[in-house]
Amino acid sequence: MxxxxxxxxxxxxxxxxxxxxxxxxxxxxxxxxxxxxxxxxxxxxxxxxxxxxxxxxxxxxxxxxxxxxxxxxxxxxxxxxxxxxxxxxxxxxxxxxxxxxxxxxxxxxxxxxxxxxxxxxxxxxxxxxxxxxxxxxxxxxxxxFRRMDDRLSQWLEARAAEGSIRITHQELAVELGTAREVVSRLLKELERQGKLRLSRGRISFVQ
Amino acid sequence: MxxxxxxxxxxxxxxxxxxxxxxxxxxxxxxxxxxxxxxxxxxxxxxxxxxxxxxxxxxxxxxxxxxxxxxxxxxxxxxxxxxxxxxxxxxxxxxxxxxxxxxxxxxxxxxxxxxxxxxxxxxxxxxxxxxxxxxxxxxxxxxxFRRMDDRLSQWLEARAAEGSIRITHQELAVELGTAREVVSRLLKELERQGKLRLSRGRISFVQ
DNA sequence: GGCTGTTCAGTGATAAAGTCACACAAGGAA
DNA sequence: TTCCTTGTGTGACTTTATCACTGAACAGCC
Missing domain, CATH: 2.60.120.10 (Jelly Rolls)
Known part of the structure; x- marks a missing residue:
């Protein structure tokens, strides 16, 4: 009050x-x-x-x-x-x-x-x-109808300006309505492509 | 008017x-x-x-x-x-x-x-x-989150009282927001299990 | 009846996504 | 340190989606 x-x-x-x-x-x-x-x-x-x-x-x-x-x-x-x-x-x-x-x-x-x-x-x-x-x-x-990798990329891009974000894979899975493992795998793939850096509880955007 | x-x-x-x-x-x-x-x-x-x-x-x-x-x-x-x-x-x-x-x-x-x-x-x-x-x-x-076979079965059961319904697989796919082929396969499986009879543009419930 | 075009259904091959099970890593607390 | 919790990685497998066809069923025509 x-x-x-x-x-x-x-x-x-x-x-x-x-x-x-x-x-x-x-x-x-x-x-x-x-x-x-x-x-x-x-x-x-x-x-x-x-x-x-x-x-x-x-x-x-x-x-x-x-x-x-x-x-x-x-x-x-x-x-x-x-x-x-x-x-x-x-x-x-x-x-x-x-x-x-x-x-x-x-x-x-x-x-x-x-x-x-x-x-x-x-x-x-x-x-x-x-x-x-x-x-x-x-x-x-x-x-x-939309593909999970598209939706994940779009979600990340909307926040890429911040340089890095604090979020767990589980939380990100809830954002998208999918399973944690799916998010983990897709993120790992993006890291392999050099677009991200992953660490515990954090996602950093490269560049 | x-x-x-x-x-x-x-x-x-x-x-x-x-x-x-x-x-x-x-x-x-x-x-x-x-x-x-x-x-x-x-x-x-x-x-x-x-x-x-x-x-x-x-x-x-x-x-x-x-x-x-x-x-x-x-x-x-x-x-x-x-x-x-x-x-x-x-x-x-x-x-x-x-x-x-x-x-x-x-x-x-x-x-x-x-x-x-x-x-x-x-x-x-x-x-x-x-x-x-x-x-x-x-x-x-x-x-x-729900499985397509569950959702299809539920959709069908809600209409089972009518004995048989006129609908194409494509229309049923739109009801559920999936692809026609998926519906075709799931329906075929239900027919194999003896729960349905399929014919062109019609699904008949057994019993 | 037999042709012809259209709509509908079935299916193999393959890719994407979800599920289950488990290993291990990072960090905090005792 | 050791223990415990939380977070991440990954293999194996199932379910669903997509692509590319095939052929069946029906309607309209001759």
Missing amino acids: EKLTLQHSILETLPESLRRDALNGLQAIQFEHGKVLFRAGDPCQGLPLVLHGSVKVQMTGLSGNSIVLYRMGADDICTLSIGCLMTGDGFRAEAVVEEDAKVLMVPRGLFDRLMDQSADFRLGIMESYGRRLNDLMLLVEEVA | EKLTLQHSILETLPESLRRDALNGLQAIQFEHGKVLFRAGDPCQGLPLVLHGSVKVQMTGLSGNSIVLYRMGADDICTLSIGCLMTGDGFRAEAVVEEDAKVLMVPRGLFDRLMDQSADFRLGIMESYGRRLNDLMLLVEEVA
Whole structure:
């Protein structure tokens, strides 16, 4: 709990009365790296608005394998929570903080009031939902049809600017929704091609 | 265009004034089997509410392979359209009518008015979104981790009560997001085990 | 009936990816 | 040091995907 300034774009355009409601009804919560926002099965406490940091949402299959579904960053909305909030069902996925994050929790009552009284808020929610749906459709396509070596290379290239990254093969396997051994072999092959240098818990990009 | 009775649960609880708006602003459109509601890239004309029939939504990857993302049936809402309606982006997927369908098209203006003035309508939209998101998450998990023979068997078992179904191996491959040859081989194996009888364009369940 | 073109299905060969089992290496703690 | 945990490498094998064909089933025609 701290001084509040409603630093989330979806709250910026609220009329004065709702703004006051929001200031009263909202609490900013700080989460550190590794903290779990929610797990599969948890009931939904409210709609999280991410102010900054990074949170990954992943799901674990019956087989025990996991896959990262999407990430939330600054100014993002945890769309997944809305459905759970509405139906009262538990979460199907879990959310883990990657970079220390600050989150505003919008409780059910306030959410309903905002939806009722602010067209901009509604628009923001709908847009967020639409984007999430599109992302997931693309992910289905990617998982179903794209080759693992392509997907791995693409994932790495997106981070190559950093020179080197700290990640285990197991974590990378969860990113891509595959098995650790597959990642190990593909990485080894890239190292043989001279594109990477591998060490325990770290991948370094050559050049 | 025909006599309208607003036969969709999301429209049932509208207050009288909105009800009149809906009766004026809506047109019921009949689509026959095989008709394409929208294709990838098409702009969104409005929110389709499915009154009856069945529509499948599928997407085609860069590789040219396709996969069925979900189906819409009686009393369903084409959630995917909302995002496109909001952002003005084109569709990423395509919708094909499987069983002759009747659809109400809600234009943008009326949609906004309904969202603004009916809490029940909002609730219906949010629930639909939530369900779709959950379905897609499950599909990601299924495609990423479940074995193809399991998924095929499950798909078939869900339809075994009908005795036999008309479908080509190619169509079944699109249902599961795999290649035709894979389906052919797995089906042949099931036939060898005496669980099926195969003929051109038809699968018959034994017993 | 017999031709002809099209769609559908079957299959071998090969490559990619997933699974299982295990060896070993790196690093931290006692 | 030794022990323990976590992370990585790899062989053997299965499942799935891809490529390249073959031939069967059906429809429309003469």
